[in-house]
Amino acid sequence: MTTSQLTPGIVPGRLKADDYCTNFADVAPPLDRHEARVAADRCYFCHDAPCVTACPTAIDIPLFIRQIATDTPVAAAKTILAQNILGGMCARVCPTENLCEGSCVRETAEGKPVEIGALQRFATDTLMASGIHPFTRAAATGKSVAVVGAGPSGLACAHRLAMLGHEVKIYDAQPKAGGLNEFGIAAYKAPGDFAAAEVAWLMKIGGISVVTGWRLGRDGSVESLAADHDAVFLGMGLAGVNALGLPGEALAHVTPATDFIHDLRQATDLASLPVGRDVVVIGGGMTAVDAAVQSRLLGAENVTIVYRRSRGEMPASWHEQDHATANGVRIITNAAPVALHGQGALSEVEFAYTQAGAKGLELTEQTFRLKADQCFTAIGQTLSGQPEALKLDGRKIAVTGPGRTSRAGVWAGGDCAAGGDDLTVTAVAEGRDAALDIHASLTGGANG
Amino acid sequence: MADLTTNFIGIKSPNPFWLASAPPTDKEYNVRRAFEAGWGGVVWKTLGSEGPPVVNVNGPRYGAIYGADRRLLGLNNIELITDRPLEVNLREIKSVKRDYKDRALIISLMVPCDEDSWKDILHRIEDTEADGIELNFGCPHGMAERGMGSAVGQVPEYIEMVTRWCKQYSRMPVIVKLTPNITDIRRPAEAAHRGGADAVSLINTINSITSVDLDLFAPEPTIDGKGTHGGYCGPAVKPIALNMVAEIARSPVTRGMPISGIGGVTTWRDAAEFMALGAGNVQVCTAAMTYGFKVVQEMISGLSDYMDRKGFTSTDALVGRAVPNVTDWQYLNLNYVTKAVINQDDCIKCGRCYAACEDTSHQAIAMSEDRIFTVKDEECVACNLCLDVCPVEGCITMRELGKGEVDPRTDRPVGDYANWTTHPNNPSSQAAE
Numbered sequence: 001m002t003t004s005q006l007t008p009g010i011v012p013g014r015l016k017a018d019d020y021c022t023n024f025a026d027v028a029p030p031l032d033r034h035e036a037r038v039a040a041d042r043c044y045f046c047h048d049a050p051c052v053t054a055c056p057t058a059i060d061i062p063l064f065i066r067q068i069a070t071d072t073p074v075a076a077a078k079t080i081l082a083q084n085i086l087g088g089m090c091a092r093v094c095p096t097e098n099l100c101e102g103s104c105v106r107e108t109a110e111g112k113p114v115e116i117g118a119l120q121r122f123a124t125d126t127l128m129a130s131g132i133h134p135f136t137r138a139a140a141t142g143k144s145v146a147v148v149g150a151g152p153s154g155l156a157c158a159h160r161l162a163m164l165g166h167e168v169k170i171y172d173a174q175p176k177a178g179g180l181n182e183f184g185i186a187a188y189k190a191p192g193d194f195a196a197a198e199v200a201w202l203m204k205i206g207g208i209s210v211v212t213g214w215r216l217g218r219d220g221s222v223e224s225l226a227a228d229h230d231a232v233f234l235g236m237g238l239a240g241v242n243a244l245g246l247p248g249e250a251l252a253h254v255t256p257a258t259d260f261i262h263d264l265r266q267a268t269d270l271a272s273l274p275v276g277r278d279v280v281v282i283g284g285g286m287t288a289v290d291a292a293v294q295s296r297l298l299g300a301e302n303v304t305i306v307y308r309r310s311r312g313e314m315p316a317s318w319h320e321q322d323h324a325t326a327n328g329v330r331i332i333t334n335a336a337p338v339a340l341h342g343q344g345a346l347s348e349v350e351f352a353y354t355q356a357g358a359k360g361l362e363l364t365e366q367t368f369r370l371k372a373d374q375c376f377t378a379i380g381q382t383l384s385g386q387p388e389a390l391k392l393d394g395r396k397i398a399v400t401g402p403g404r405t406s407r408a409g410v411w412a413g414g415d416c417a418a419g420g421d422d423l424t425v426t427a428v429a430e431g432r433d434a435a436l437d438i439h440a441s442l443t444g445g446a447n448g
Numbered sequence: 449m450a451d452l453t454t455n456f457i458g459i460k461s462p463n464p465f466w467l468a469s470a471p472p473t474d475k476e477y478n479v480r481r482a483f484e485a486g487w488g489g490v491v492w493k494t495l496g497s498e499g500p501p502v503v504n505v506n507g508p509r510y511g512a513i514y515g516a517d518r519r520l521l522g523l524n525n526i527e528l529i530t531d532r533p534l535e536v537n538l539r540e541i542k543s544v545k546r547d548y549k550d551r552a553l554i555i556s557l558m559v560p561c562d563e564d565s566w567k568d569i570l571h572r573i574e575d576t577e578a579d580g581i582e583l584n585f586g587c588p589h590g591m592a593e594r595g596m597g598s599a600v601g602q603v604p605e606y607i608e609m610v611t612r613w614c615k616q617y618s619r620m621p622v623i624v625k626l627t628p629n630i631t632d633i634r635r636p637a638e639a640a641h642r643g644g645a646d647a648v649s650l651i652n653t654i655n656s657i658t659s660v661d662l663d664l665f666a667p668e669p670t671i672d673g674k675g676t677h678g679g680y681c682g683p684a685v686k687p688i689a690l691n692m693v694a695e696i697a698r699s700p701v702t703r704g705m706p707i708s709g710i711g712g713v714t715t716w717r718d719a720a721e722f723m724a725l726g727a728g729n730v731q732v733c734t735a736a737m738t739y740g741f742k743v744v745q746e747m748i749s750g751l752s753d754y755m756d757r758k759g760f761t762s763t764d765a766l767v768g769r770a771v772p773n774v775t776d777w778q779y780l781n782l783n784y785v786t787k788a789v790i791n792q793d794d795c796i797k798c799g800r801c802y803a804a805c806e807d808t809s810h811q812a813i814a815m816s817e818d819r820i821f822t823v824k825d826e827e828c829v830a831c832n833l834c835l836d837v838c839p840v841e842g843c844i845t846m847r848e849l850g851k852g853e854v855d856p857r858t859d860r861p862v863g864d865y866a867n868w869t870t871h872p873n874n875p876s877s878q879a880a881e
Contacts, residue, residue: 037518038517038518041516041517041518042516044798044800044839045800046797046798046799046800047798047799047800047802047803047815048799048815048819049799050797050819105796105797105798106796108796108797109796109839109840
């Protein structure tokens with residue numbers, strides 16, 4: 001008997017083969033040259049443009065859009081990549097509605113911003129398709145830098161250091177580079193193995209080597225790296241996940257959403273991926289949305305996101321929330337899980353409605369249960385093991401200025417470092433800025 | 449709905465929108481479509497002498513200039529006069545006129561600059577029942593090198609001479625079409641006046657190269673690797689045309705001579721502006737070539753609504769109404785003081801006014817940390833540039849200072865009308881004292 005959306009339990013192949021292709025196609029198809037020219041013509045070339053201020057990497061957006069409008073997309077891409085070497089991925093995954101596009105003056109004027117993200121993608125795709133790597137390395141400095149983590153911050157840091165003439169060795173725990181770009185975002189945001197292609201393109205700068213399957217704490221330490229290199233940058237992200245701390249959490253089919261997304265991104269055949277008929281996702285961020293939507297796209301019949309606060313307080317943007325609901329995901333807010341039920345395997349998740357209380361969020365007496373044969377938790381990630389002797393700020397590595405940690409010669413950036421907002425683009429900015437500070441330090445600059 | 453009927457030098461048309469002599473009016477098929485769409489009149493594409501017709505290039509004839517969103521702002525052409533046999537054109541003109549008696553049908557003419565040639569062509573068109581003729585003294589390319597078109601239009605004596613022949617050998621009203629490729633448009637207009645022309649029409653196209661192919665290193669439109677100058681028209685030339693129309697309308701010699709306004713008329717508003725500056729009607733080409741004949745419907749409804757709003761019952765009430773207000777710089781009121789005002793509710797905070805003023809003008813706009821833009825009255829010279837570059841219409845306005853109000857820039861109260869002719873800084877005015 002073949003499986004369908006209605007098959008109970010966690011099974012693969014709920015859809016017809018073609019449906020997987022359709023469902024996981026590019027969520028925001030690229031602009032063609034004409035569309036890009038039309039979109040670019042809408043830019044007002046603002047003075048001290050609000051979009052640039054809103055961009056964590058401060059890309060000169062009016063300039064690159066003008067370069068597209070004047071039919072020089074490769075020049076536009078250089079403008080982008082000079083500030084943000086992962087401009088291609090950021091064009092796909094940035095919550096532009098909260099950043100550049102959210103601050104576009106045409107959003108104020110007409111409620112319809114210039115399509116900055118799509119234009120950025122047009123420019124960077126054009127450049128990457130041409131095979132150009134527009135940056136070259138400065139004369140060799142003879143210095144070597146260890147970068148832990150081949151995600152957005154590590155890659156941005158490594159590329160900038162390589163440009164400045166340093167030798168860089170990236171250490172990453174995964175079998176391949178890319179970090180969350182490769183393992184942690186929804187497949188439909190970067191189809192066509194884009195994350196890997198972007199890493200390969202970035203590496204064309206030269207001077208960067210990658211050691212995979214290397215985990216900090218297991219295969220080496222901050223001190224051993226510091227001994228082998230002239231400087232160390234930590235950008236390993238947050239490998240741990242927060243637990244619910246609730247009865248029934250150990251039941252089968254209760255797993256972190258990040259694991260589900262990871263497996264989905266690495267799957268060669270989406271039809272072989274099992275998914276539940278009734279899926280519950282706990283959390284309110286982008287990871288929750290990515291897991292929920294992709295569960296639907298794999299053929300789950302009922303998918304529900306449950307978030308403990310209101311819609312307006314969800315970390316996922318309105319755009320992401322709309323994307324979820326448009327894909328048939330139900331969003332329940334102001335409810336927190338209190339127990340998971342089942343005999344061996346999960347069958348229900350129990351929630352209590354919440355309300356604002358004197359000491360923050362309180363559970364009310366009113367509870368409800370959602371049928372669930374699969375539950376994904378997406379309630380935040382944590383630093384996996386404290387790197388020795390580094391001071392923490394909360395649960396992340398404490399940094400001052402451009403990513404300087406409490407130990408001289410060691411910098412940190414991206415999700416593992418305190419501050420920032422856990423966005424790809426922020427990680428890129430932090431990696432880049434740390435690289436400039438490392439460079440200043442290694443070449444006897446004022447920050448040494 | 450206001451009555452748009454016009455009587456231009458005795459030629460009646462249901463509205464003042466005529467199609468100019470150009471590619472859209474080269475054939476019966478096109479002209480019939482134009483009349484069906486509602487055009488009030490047509491100036492048939494220029495006829496030449498009897499004999500083998502001219503030939504056109506077989507490569508591109510047009511070059512274009514674009515604004516945002518590839519909106520066509522300017523068009524240049526290297527097309528010549530009609531390349532169809534004279535008899536065919538004459539037969540078609542007669543056929544069309546027979547079916548559209550209420551519409552104006554003018555024949556544009558261009559023949560060699562000798563009396564016999566003109567006498568001959570005027571004789572040949574006699575029985576078409578066309579309403580008038582327009583002398584093409586404007587075409588700046590191709591025909592000019594053969595001693596016709598703008599080669600005639602640039603020599604006032606020739607204009608006068610040919611006009612006189614036409615008045616002598618034809619019973620039809622004569623419109624002289626002027627080229628803008630001269631230094632002072634009043635001279636050819638005066639020549640036409642002296643020759644007895646019933647009207648002038650202007651402007652013909654402006655000599656131009658629209659662009660250069662940066663791979664071929666050749667002007668566009670490019671014919672087998674070469675290009676030549678062509679006639680420029682479309683919205684981009686409207687300001688040049690308006691000025692030339694106004695110069696003729698207010699010149700003591702030509703004042704009152706009927707003018708058919710041409711040059712970038714694209715909307716009803718453009719037409720109304722030409723008419724306010726003295727044009728009795730307008731001729732349109734590029735707008736039709738860009739959007740098709742249907743555009744005339746917006747022109748008709750727009751002009752009609754405008755006239756209703758103004759209480760004008762006839763186009764005569766509009767024609768020339770702005771002419772008395774066209775003056776020379778020296779008579780402008782130097783005691784008229786305005787200041788830019790930015791409406792914060794309408795401002796979208798693009799900062800273009802700030803960039804324009806700070807970089808290129810008078811540093812008269814302040815920008816706060818949170819992007820509030822305000823005018824510094826003590827620096828504002830009222831140049832208007834901020835208003836011009838603001839993408840939101842009506843967001844920036846110019847406030848007129850009342851009489852006696854102190855201008856914070858000069859610390860002087862606004863006084864009575866006074867112009868340069870009496871200004872103390874004017875050496876001539878001092879010499880006169």
